[in-house]
């Protein structure tokens with residue numbers, strides 16, 4: 073048996089060397105290159121790495137720690153094996169969901185942070201990476217129209233985390249001291265039925281109770297119904313409840329629906345006066361998808377210097393009508409791992425007034441092991457203790473790389489491709505775009521059997537309870553079309569898209585099943601859009617031939 077010293081010597085070779093060692097550096101780089109080479113060998117023309125191998129979870133559950141030291145080379149090979157079957161979000165034939173293809177600088181940001189493990193709990197453990205966080209906060213604050221001198225922000229554990237922070241700040245405003253004393257009285261949280269489901273988690277995890285969530289219906293354009301919101305908010309206040317938060321959605325998950333933030337803020341202000349509230353209910357904008365469109369705030373749509381097609385210009389301008397009001401929110405969620413082209417997780421919670429973080433601050437006496445030599449100490453108010461720097465460096469890398477123009481180019485292209493898809497879908501008698509009034513890179517659509525009038529069917533299915541059976545039949549029809557497209561994509565033909573089981577509920581409460589193309593890869597181009605349209609029609613033929 074080798075002595076522990078012999079083993080330690082071998083193990084040390086598996087770590088990057090703390091003291092410069094050029095020979096070992098090349099071993100390290102070479103090891104990464106071998107991994108990348110092996111990944112590259114899995115790439116083909118299809119949008120999947122290698123093959124889809126069904127996961128045997130029963131075998132997985134029997135995994136045990138090995139008795140002896142493994143080899144770096146073998147482990148690398150094994151790790152690469154776990155990527156088999158992954159969908160390539162960057163592939164021109166992937167239009168599946170809002171999973172960002174990360175840029176090279178953002179990957180380098182992640183690698184650098186992972187190498188040295190900065191911890192953003194304080195600058196004692198993160199040094200200049202803390203400065204990077206401050207810079208990203210300042211850049212995004214300026215981008216959305218906040219005053220960078222007053223704004224503050226922290227990276228957190230996902231889009232869900234950003235909304236959790238927003239609602240928590242709102243909760244502390246409504247019930248001062250809740251952090252220490254807990255919640256008393258009835259509180260309510262408002263969000264639309266198109267808002268992300270994390271609202272249920274947040275209400276539950278913050279102790280408000282998911283039943284205190286007041287979900288407001290949306291209008292045809294997937295924006296919150298302001299009349300119902302005002303009614304429900306007044307009813308809640310009249311019943312003596314407090315408002316923990318108004319959560320506005322700026323870019324909904326399925327449809328890129330945009331709430332009218334300006335009106336929500338105006339409603340909040342009216343309610344404060346009308347009910348003489350002792351607090352100002354917090355308005356949080358879940359802009360994890362829509363924030364990036366702020367790069368168009370100063371774009372001249374008239375002059376259109378980047379040369380987008382006119383339909384695209386209209387779509388970008390249409391989205392900006394609401395997105396330009398982000399500055400009115402008290403806080404925002406920003407996901408760089410969605411429309412920021414970074415790896416998971418790169419989420420920023422941004423406060424218009426950084427003083428609001430005081431509401432979450434804990435006593436340093438509760439944390440005696442930290443902060444002795446620090447100037448920047450977000451750990452005093454963050455939920456997390458350890459916060460890694462990978463998301464921060466990835467985000468900063470893309471902000472530096474792309475600038476306003478690069479981001480305009482990327483987003484403009486995604487919207488241009490989505491508009492092209494809509495143009496094609498409009499050109500066929502059997503397809504209907506459902507989220508026509510939403511101007512993002514996501515297109516939700518349905519396909520119908522021959523003989524259906526696709527000019528009127530959407531309204532009929534939505535409003536007329538007599539059309540329930542028809543709606544359900546068409547739901548099934550669309551599921552079958554989606555299944556064919558999915559199977560073909562797995563087999564290497566066509567395009568990977570998504571299916572949503574409930575784009576929205578009809579007026580009489582049934583879910584509308586729909587197909588969804590979310591274009592997020594810079595590599596999507598005209599031909600991949602055409603391939604998708606051909607595949608949709610082929611899938612319909614298949615379903616018709618196999619009733």
Ligand SMILES: Cc1ncc(COP(=O)(O)O)c(C=O)c1O
Nearest residue numbers: 230231232268323324325358360
């Ligand atoms: C609008 C919106 N909000 C929040 C989330 C949750 O983000 P995450 O998955 O990063 O927690 C998503 C995820 O898709 C989303 O689309």
